[in-house]
Amino acid sequence: KRHKFWETQPVGQFKDLGDASLPEGPIEPPTPLAEVKQEPYNLPSPYEWTTCDLDSEDMCNEVYVLLTNNYVEDDENMFRFNYSKEFLRWALHPPGYYKSWHIGVRVKTSKKLVAFITGVPAKIRARDTVVVMAEINFLCVHKKLRSKRLAPVMIKEVTRRVHLENIWQAAYTAGVVLPTPVSTCQYWHRSLNPKKLIDVGFSRLGARMTMSRTIKLYKLPDHTITPGFRKMELHDVPAVTRLLRNYLKQFVVAPDFDENDVEHWLLPKEDVVDSFLVESPETHEITDFCSFYTLPSSILGNQNYSTLKAAYSYYNVSTKTPWIQLMNDALIVAKRKDFDVFNALDVMHNETFLKELKFGPGDGKLHYYLYNYRIKHVLRPSELGLVLL
Numbered sequence: 001k002r003h004k005f006w007e008t009q010p011v012g013q014f015k016d017l018g019d020a021s022l023p024e025g026p027i028e029p030p031t032p033l034a035e036v037k038q039e040p041y042n043l044p045s046p047y048e049w050t051t052c053d054l055d056s057e058d059m060c061n062e063v064y065v066l067l068t069n070n071y072v073e074d075d076e077n078m079f080r081f082n083y084s085k086e087f088l089r090w091a092l093h094p095p096g097y098y099k100s101w102h103i104g105v106r107v108k109t110s111k112k113l114v115a116f117i118t119g120v121p122a123k124i125r126a127r128d129t130v131v132v133m134a135e136i137n138f139l140c141v142h143k144k145l146r147s148k149r150l151a152p153v154m155i156k157e158v159t160r161r162v163h164l165e166n167i168w169q170a171a172y173t174a175g176v177v178l179p180t181p182v183s184t185c186q187y188w189h190r191s192l193n194p195k196k197l198i199d200v201g202f203s204r205l206g207a208r209m210t211m212s213r214t215i216k217l218y219k220l221p222d223h224t225i226t227p228g229f230r231k232m233e234l235h236d237v238p239a240v241t242r243l244l245r246n247y248l249k250q251f252v253v254a255p256d257f258d259e260n261d262v263e264h265w266l267l268p269k270e271d272v273v274d275s276f277l278v279e280s281p282e283t284h285e286i287t288d289f290c291s292f293y294t295l296p297s298s299i300l301g302n303q304n305y306s307t308l309k310a311a312y313s314y315y316n317v318s319t320k321t322p323w324i325q326l327m328n329d330a331l332i333v334a335k336r337k338d339f340d341v342f343n344a345l346d347v348m349h350n351e352t353f354l355k356e357l358k359f360g361p362g363d364g365k366l367h368y369y370l371y372n373y374r375i376k377h378v379l380r381p382s383e384l385g386l387v388l389l
């Protein structure tokens with residue numbers, strides 16, 4: 001009974017994969033709002049729904065502690081994502097967000113927060129159609145409450161609350177295969193602190209390689225080399241929006257960012273997101289852009305280290321500066337900010353620089369999904385212009 005739940009949902013079903021007659025677009029029509037279930041789904045009796053207001057320091061801390069102890073780990077249980085409170089507030093408070101989509105589950109008696117799921121609204125273009133979707137994220141059930149079938153009812157509840165706002169599509173990612181991936185991407189990792197990555201057991205000394213030889217292999221200059229390379233500032237928002245919108249046009253699925261979105265998602269925010277651009281010294285035109293977000297991970301079971309400082313490639317545009325040079329400058333800045341590793345998915349044009357900049361392929365896959373929207377063919381990662389946090 002694989003995917004008992006997902007076979008009941010409007011998502012591409014494995015049995016439909018070969019059926020080219022099915023049209024691209026919504027799988028089910030919207031429901032008249034009056035017919036959307038008005039009351040929350042029933043939880044098992046010991047539990048109750050709660051709405052998590054991340055502007056409340058206490059509630060934000062409860063969410064942070066739940067995720068820190070119970071969120072996603074890699075297959076070898078070496079790392080667990082450790083999203084910071086500042087990052088959670090950034091990720092969950094974009095323009096037009098709904099507090100009601102930040103859903104928690106508490107134990108009725110103790111009031112302990114034991115599960116969480118979120119949505120944020122986003123304009124996503126699928127081929128030539130812009131659709132307002134919910135980006136679903138941070139699904140987390142306390143380790144002690146796994147296999148109680150809480151996740152399906154939490155997914156139904158966030159879906160119900162999204163429907164109440166007259167939104168009928170969603171986007172989400174998972175490390176597991178569900179019906180049916182829009183695209184399957186691969187993580188790549190560029191060591192910035194090889195000694196630490198070897199010590200925690202993620203990397204191994206190459207054959208005939210000494211530690212000092214390995215450190216030298218990954219060494220980076222102290223300074224960026226592209227003339228006009230600088231941090232993005234508020235006044236750059238219009239130009240960066242133009243540059244990014246034009247770049248993202250080429251992908252089959254991509255965000256439809258406006259200036260408000262760019263100001264929220266791409267203006268530098270300390271310990272959350274870093275963004276840089278190249279302003280031509282001659283013409284003052286903005287020709288290139290790169291950005292990465294800060295997502296540390298707890299290191300599980302290592303005596304010497306407790307936290308991995310990881311940078312994740314976000315949105316990048318190259319129109320004048322070669323990709324290799326632009327992204328090498330991003331590595332140089334990340335190293336200078338003391339990141340241990342720079343991670344990137346093989347989406348957009350990333351494959352053009354991964355190998356040459358000494359990224360190694362990870363063993364983790366990331367599957368992208370759309371809810372209630374059929375895309376005719378599975379996309380190659382290079383056709384995907386969407387990075388979810």
Ligand SMILES: CCOC(=O)c1cnc2ccc(OC)cc2c1SCCC#N
Nearest residue numbers: 072073074079080081187189297343364
């Ligand atoms: C050193 C390279 O690995 C990671 O950076 C890392 C860190 N923390 C994780 C926590 C949960 C986790 O669960 C899949 C993976 C990681 C990974 S590898 C995949 C993310 C990337 N890049």
